Amino acid sequence: MLQKTSKLVVSLPKPPGYPVHPKSLGEHLRKRRLDLALFQHQVANQLGVDEITIVNWEKERTQPSIRQLPKIIAFLGYVPFECPPDPLGRLRYYKRVHGLSYEVLAQELGMDESMVTGWFTGQHRPSPRSVARIEAFIRTKGISGPLAQLTTASQHSDP
Numbered sequence: 040m041l042q043k044t045s046k047l048v049v050s051l052p053k054p055p056g057y058p059v060h061p062k063s064l065g066e067h068l069r070k071r072r073l074d075l076a077l078f079q080h081q082v083a084n085q086l087g088v089d090e091i092t093i094v095n096w097e098k099e100r101t102q103p104s105i106r107q108l109p110k111i112i113a114f115l116g117y118v119p120f121e122c123p124p125d126p127l128g129r130l131r132y133y134k135r136v137h138g139l140s141y142e143v144l145a146q147e148l149g150m151d152e153s154m155v156t157g158w159f160t161g162q163h164r165p166s167p168r169s170v171a172r173i174e175a176f177i178r179t180k181g182i183s184g185p186l187a188q189l190t191t192a193s194q195h196s197d198p
Contacts, residue, residue, distance in 0.1 A: 067119040068111065069097040086110050109138040122182060126173045127158055127165060129182050134159075148176055 053059070057073055058066035072082050072093075079093040086093070087110065095101040103111060112118055122132045134144050141159070145152040150172070157163045165173060 061119070063099055064102065064111070064119055065097045065099045067115055068093070071115050072097075082114065085114060105135060105140070106138045108135055112136060126170055126177065129177045130173050131159060133177060133180055133182055148172065 054073060056069075058070045061067040061070045068082070072079065079097070080090040083090045083093045086107065088107070092101070092103075096103060118136055120132070120135070122129055130144075133139075134141075139147070141156045142152050145155040148155060150169070154163075154169070158165050158169075
């Protein structure tokens with residue numbers, strides 16, 4: 040005769056300051072770290088930074104560089120920001136998610152770095168021909184819809 044066993048699941052209270060609905064990157068990092076029951080030094084080791092860097096990010100004292108974003112996204116398991124619907128916004132999203140410099144992004148686009156930089160700094164707007172090129176590029180990268188195919192933060196918030 041088979042006996043049915045039940046499993047007792049104990050839910051521990053969340054620590055003070057636990058970000059139930061994280062909005063900032065620092066809150067997303069803190070929530071993920073606490074959900075995984077990790078110390079800041081353990082996350083720092085995973086991300087290749089100092090413990091104080093994690094403290095500063097969580098407290099919004101500093102922001103990670105764009106080069107650090109891919110590791111942070113991998114640690115979180117999702118992208119903590121939305122993908123804009125416009126072509127230039129999606130290109131900026133792609134740049135952030137992959138931690139690319141203007142130089143590398145321009146190379147991937149096959150365009151001049153100063154032109155690409157100018158779009159993002161607001162010095163000038165892309166021409167219709169450049170917009171068509173951007174749209175073709177982002178389609179090949181799988182970010183052609185209003186939201187990228189990568190999982191975004193809104194899909195990972197607790198109710």
